[in-house]
Amino acid sequence: MRHLLRQILLAPVGKSGMHTSRMRGWLFALMMFNAVPASALADTVNIALSAGLTTLDPQQATVVQTDLSVISHIYTPLVVRNADLSIIGVAATSWKALDDRTWDIKLRPGILFTNGKPLDAAVVKWNFDHLLDPNHKTRVKEWYSLIDHVDVVAPDEVKIVTSAPFPGLIAQLSMFFLMEPTWTAAHDPGREAMGSGPYQLAQYVPGERVVLTPNPHYFGPKAAHDQVIFRMISDPAVRVSALLSGELDLALDIPPTDIDRINKSSVAHAGWGESSRAMIIKLNSLKKPFADNLKLRQAMNYAIDRQGIIDAIYNGHGAMSKGQLLSPMYFGYNDKLQPYPYDPDKARQLIAQSGLPQPISFELQVPLGRYLLSQEIGQIIAAQLQDVGLDVKIREMEYANWSNAYTRGDMGQASFLGQAWPTLDADGLLGLYLPTDPGAYWKDPAFADLVLKARSTVDKQKRIVYYQQATERMRDQAPVVFLFNQPLTYATSNKFSWKVRGDDWVRVDDLVAK
């Protein structure tokens, strides 16, 4: 009976739903939605997005977990980052650096957009020209600002010339999606989409969902599902409910307290994965008491029991920081670096040696709503710092307010925050500490020199050496308290398993049918 009721009321609306009763017709007219059934088709995958989409335009999208993830199903990039975090070619078959400033990229022949137009070297060039066009305002321009120009060498070969060495280029290109020039000129790519990827856009209800269906002309392997629905569900409790009611196949950012409950259910399972987001306490090295006081900054690093926090707050999940922002998934990770041990006595000693009048008091800013359980972590950290004799006051701030001050260079004395870089290249994450960055709060010429040297060559071995020196320098100078990597929580229906990935990409191909 229940199923019958569900079937009748949830039946697809549209051509097949024309014969529904007048009452239903009226209601649908009232809602004015061209609805697609939520779960009526045989092979539909439902994925929850934790926030709404802002755009479908590949050149305006900056958020990986939402906008770019959806876009990556519809558009083809030159290269893509797989779930195992390796970079593989998609529209590009091979790439190599001809010199420090020139990259040669070979293209796969025969890729067609769904409107029948080919994706060739001229189209690739047009995409870069479009992005770099000074009259075309885009938000992602900054990521590619080192690109000087792109040349067509042959229909299946382009040359990218940069104004300075750009070793992170290939990793960055995994976020660059190719549009079709004539279509783009005639349409609004923010709301419509037409690409050459494995899926095509079937429906977009702003604020609610995106429906994708397979692209029959896709050059790669046939899409595994008849329909992929991304649903925007911002409330974590509702994501859990939707999962438990069988409406979802994948949801991220599951509240840790719900994980056991989900695992006890017969419909879904939940878990933890490593992420690339380093949680730290940023010490403002430009403000008292941390300015010009290395001993105090190091004392902070000795004073915090990281493993204790991981056990208490994350149920033992999340990796301890190895004395650097980078985790093993980044290019440039320094596996020789030793983390600061938990040593409160040493911390007290260093504080006594710091030469500052006791007790040393400062404010710890804790932004709310952005990082997993930040309020609780802030309180534990403050308590542990008080244990070694520091006078810490917690100041909880709404995230937008906090980030406002932060990006303006007005951060307080210390802040709890997380940092990650989507290309998983040390250049991005360490570059946030260059003196030119308004969010660096640390001016260290030695460190800056090493990062800039690493940036000026595409020789991988040389870069690794520079990054080892840079990370070492940063550990010793302690502009931050290195804490741990925020774990990522997720849940999937029992029909699938999810290849956990440390970057933020949400891709249907990572869902593996059981």
Add this chain to the structure above:
Amino acid sequence: MAKYILSRVVEVLIALFGLVTIIFLVSRMLGDPVSLLLPQGASAADLQAMREQLGLQRPLLDQYLGFLRHVLSGDLGTSFFYQRPALQVVLERMPATLALTALSALFGLAIGCLAGLVAALYRNSVWEFLVLTLAMLGQATPAFWLAIMLILLFSVHLGWLPTGGTGSVLHLVMPTAVMSIFIAANIARLFRSSLLEVMGEDYVRTAWAKGLPPRTVISWHMARNAVLPVVTMSGLLVGEMLGGSVVVETIFSWPGVGRLIVEAVANRDFPLIQAGVAVVSGLFLLVSLAVDLLYSLLDPRVRQSP
């Protein structure tokens, strides 16, 4: 009558102007949207360039005058985040909000009036007690709690209803229920006390004494007079729902305007906040105008008063 309508319309326009001005000023206090628009790691020069592109470096008065000029020509600006006309983004979400509001108002008013009538007619009985208790509960229960409980019961446990989204009649059931319960509770209590007041009036006693059939007395003499405060109240409630259904829209992933405005506030998307609030308050003022006009139809004294 025409003069009355005209004066009300002018009042509405003045109110709308004041409101839009306040929103303009308040939204500027939220802080700098540029930090949220650009990816992390953007240089100070990029941030400044973006500010200039959005016109945020200009003096506040300058921005305000420019804003007013645009509003008068029907242009509410381009949403920073969606990079599309803000008004377009808001209007796109309007049908969802209107559908939810209209349906909830319909059910809420019907149930509320009926319950209020029952409570008043069966004074000091189990019925009155029941109606008052339920109404009290309905008013005191937070919408988000009720919504989550309904989801747990009907979606997770029973599997009858979808947890959220749009697309079928079933998707409407829970959001409408949560919102109409709130309306019904308010209306039931108001209508009951209003009816009780009217019941003691001389003309009602006279009507009973004349031996008129109960139906006539109740509907013509009692309800018609008791309904006046209900009309006012329902105007306020409907207006409140137009923009204030944020909780319900968020929990049920309903693509409405309330949630859009709240997200715009979080993103400091000034043009979108302005457009959203202008549209919602415009509708609110229209509803209140309609209520006033309805009022004057129901109660001729309103028309005659200066």
